[in-house]
Amino acid sequence: MSGENTPKTETTTSTSNDVFRRIVSGSGMVSLLAVVLSMILGGVLIALTNDRVEETASYFFTRPTDMLGAAWDAASSAYIALFQGAVFNWDAKSTAQMFRPFTETLTVATPLILAGLGVALAFRAGLFNIGAQGQIILGATFAGWVGFTLDLPVGLHLLVAIVAGFIGGALWAGIAGVLKARTGAHEVIVTIMLNYIAINLVAYLLFTPAFQNPGSANPISPPIKDSAVFPLLLGSGFRLHLGFLIAVAATLAIWWLLNRSTIGFELRAVGANPNAARTAGISVSKGYIVVMLIAGGLAGLAGVAQISGTERVLTGGIAASFGFDAITVALLGRSHPWGVFFAGLLFGAFRAGGVQMQTQTGTPIDIVLVVQSLIVLFIAAPPLVKAVFRIDVKKKRATSPTALTGGAA
Amino acid sequence: MKNSPRTIKRGKGAATALLAASALLLSACGAPPAEDAEQDKSANSDYTGCIVSDSGGFDDNSFNESSYEGIQAAEEDLGIDVKQAESAAETDFGPNVNSMVTAGCDLIVTVGFLLSATTKEAATANPDTNFAIVDDNKIDLPNVKPIIYDTAQAAFMAGYLAAGTTETGKVATYGGIQIPTVTIFMDGFADGVEYYNEQKGEDVQLLGWNKEAQTGTFIGDFENTSKGKTNTKNFVNEGADIIMPVAGPVGDGTMDAVEEVNADGKDVKVIWVDSDGYLKVPTGKEFILTSVMKLMGEAVEEVITSDVEGNFSNEPYVGTLDNGGVALAPFHDMEDAVSDEMKSELDQIKADIISGEIAVESEASPK
Structure with a gap:
């Protein structure tokens, strides 16, 4: 009905939509190869920036083994440390400490999965939701305020905080959804701008007494009350909290929503071809608003996972870069709920392992960011990856129709 | 038409590659060092001093950098082992400090009041590890030394x-x-x-x-x-x-x-x-x-030195004009x-x- 004021923009963007859809729903093989290729290039970078390699390079032709050995040592020790920090540390003193890295990966993956699901869901409806960062911040702010201001019984308090976080994120993304549906304002621009507003809004709030520790002028909120904290799943030695189970449940729910529910069907129809969807009697504008509300709510839950799970206090950096990493996670997971789940785990492992890599081998943590960015680059350019690994493009093309419908379905 | 720019590009690429290769060749002809270059480590190599930055990083031209210079000076002067971790965001604080604890640090310097909560938690959980926190005076624990300044x-x-x-x-x-x-x-x-x-x-x-x-x-x-x-x-x-x-x-x-x-x-x-x-x-x-x-480097080195000597205390270090922790810099060109x-x-x-x-x-x- 009100969607009728937007068809003009839809037809002009149909070609870019095509490219967009190919990027967000590429083949799983490309994702996997992109990761492998990025890791190799990351290794080369680690070797190149290593002091010892630089030293030995000066006499490469007199004794080349020195440099090659040093390069291999630098890259392999960095990746071994990454693995030890992310999955299993065989050097640890106790069994619990050996398994701690994996729980750490799950912990870090929690907000990534939740926010990644939000981004992926919007992708499926044809919306490029760049605003996960702002939605996480709003979710954390709402949940945080509930957490440190209200006095509620155990159980109920946490529940209210979770709901508040969901609403916070949903409201923020809903603004973009409504503007898109009613006025055709492009969601990329609106969500990016809303990110800035969210960042500055929380910075402002942290200077108001309602959000500050009593007796302190530092921009940190008081810690949230114990009743609003996610219970730890494995005891006090580990940071893994209930939020991870919520992330698993959310993955299941989004899978169900997309593949088994009427709303999901409508959303996918809108994403596949808004014009056809409109002709078929599906309200495109309603679809945009609904999908942004749910997407924002998921990102808001990521904010809850941050404040109730690991951070406990609200600061300007509560969302870290999770909102932007979530976009990569959604791309890598090909906008499929379980794909997002495993991509989230992988990025969680990178982040968790990066810490160990930094302390153990002195490799700058930025290398993790480089690897992540390379992954995006390769996913955005599938022909490049295929060329590097000499995958037969023709053979792929023969099977691509099914792959395409699979991606769109 | 389509081909010509491409060939030019390739030609350029080849030239650059040749240049780079020859540069590499020239620089790569040096003599290898003698095999037994391993130097004897000084007495304090079993002591590990560690530092965790806040999100500014160690190249912030400010307190992260000065504190980092302090720990580097300690590495040089005392021969201690040093580990550093840069935090890209506030969510890195916990994991970074924790990984320092597991890495067996004797003293962990955390830079900035934003790390206050993290430091307090880690210090409570690890009473055998000493901590020093720059620019924060809210923690009162036997193993935490605040480093603050009356600027x-x-x-x-x-x-x-x-x-x-x-x-x-x-x-x-x-x-x-x-x-x-x-x-x-x-x-x-x-x-x-x-x-x-x-x-x-x-x-x-x-x-x-x-x-x-x-x-x-x-x-x-x-x-x-x-x-x-x-x-x-x-x-x-x-x-x-x-x-x-x-x-x-x-x-x-x-x-x-x-x-x-x-x-x-x-x-x-x-x-x-x-x-x-x-x-x-x-x-x-x-x-x-x-x-x-604010002479943070000096303060950090001083705290590490006293810990190496076994004289750690949780008494706050307050930089003042008196102890030289804060000072007015020389006038340099403005002398006249x-x-x-x-x-x-x-x-x-x-x-x-x-x-x-x-x-x-x-x-x-x-x-």
Whole structure:
């Protein structure tokens, strides 16, 4: 009905939509190869920036083994440390400490999965939701305020905080959804701008007494009350909290929503071809608003996972870069709920392992960011990856129709 | 048509590759070092000192960097082992500190009040590991040593100097974010200007900060250099000729602005903060009157040294004019711009602040 004021923009963007859809729903093989290729290039970078390699390079032709050995040592020790920090540390003193890295990966993956699901869901409806960062911040702010201001019984308090976080994120993304549906304002621009507003809004709030520790002028909120904290799943030695189970449940729910529910069907129809969807009697504008509300709510839950799970206090950096990493996670997971789940785990492992890599081998943590960015680059350019690994493009093309419908379905 | 640019490109690429290869060849012909280059480690190599930055990173030209220099100095002077972890975001604090604990650090220096909660938690859980936290005094644990600064003392001297040096009768300051570690500079500066007015019966005005109301000009972050530049130009247009930016890297924007207006015939000077700006800024050092220094490197090294010797205490280290933790930097190029009379007055003020004759008070002062 009100969607009728937007068809003009839809037809002009149909070609870019095509490219967009190919990027967000590429083949799983490309994702996997992109990761492998990025890791190799990351290794080369680690070797190149290593002091010892630089030293030995000066006499490469007199004794080349020195440099090659040093390069291999630098890259392999960095990746071994990454693995030890992310999955299993065989050097640890106790069994619990050996398994701690994996729980750490799950912990870090929690907000990534939740926010990644939000981004992926919007992708499926044809919306490029760049605003996960702002939605996480709003979710954390709402949940945080509930957490440190209200006095509620155990159980109920946490529940209210979770709901508040969901609403916070949903409201923020809903603004973009409504503007898109009613006025055709492009969601990329609106969500990016809303990110800035969210960042500055929380910075402002942290200077108001309602959000500050009593007796302190530092921009940190008081810690949230114990009743609003996610219970730890494995005891006090580990940071893994209930939020991870919520992330698993959310993955299941989004899978169900997309593949088994009427709303999901409508959303996918809108994403596949808004014009056809409109002709078929599906309200495109309603679809945009609904999908942004749910997407924002998921990102808001990521904010809850941050404040109730690991951070406990609200600061300007509560969302870290999770909102932007979530976009990569959604791309890598090909906008499929379980794909997002495993991509989230992988990025969680990178982040968790990066810490160990930094302390153990002195490799700058930025290398993790480089690897992540390379992954995006390769996913955005599938022909490049295929060329590097000499995958037969023709053979792929023969099977691509099914792959395409699979991606769109 | 389509081919021609491509061939040119390829030709260029080949040439570049050839150049690079020959450069590599030339540089790669050096002689390898002798096999037994391994040096004997000194006595303290079994001691590990560690440092975790806040999100500014160790290249922030400010307190992360100075603290890092301190731990590097300790590595050099004491022969200890050093591990460092940079935090890209606040969510990295917990994992970084924890990984330091598991890496077997003897002392972990955490930089910045943002790490307060993390440090407290880690210190409570690991009573055998010692901690030192820069710019925070909220933790009271036997294994945590706060490193804090009464910066207002040195800033007071800078304020007096500025008031005595200005020719327009107006000086200015602005901050990055309104937090205690920033406003303490501005409070001291304001007091110094006021003290000069009282002593000399002058009426030098301070722009950008009102100590009573605790309101003033702030950038809102520590990154927006262009806003620092605009702010500085505004101050100059309002008639100020000495500016003190308390905003970390944003101070570079002030340097930019001052270089521009001075090229147009003005005579504006800058008072740098945290470290000796004369040695730090890339250009325009000749316009730096002095700097209000927090000598964090020295403090960090001192704390590590006493821990290596087994004399760790949780007594806060408070940098003051007395112990040299805060100081006014040398005038360098401005040596002649400051009268001998002013220099002796500054010495007197320093002595008076140390003896307590002059009380420098700031809400942000360490208690």
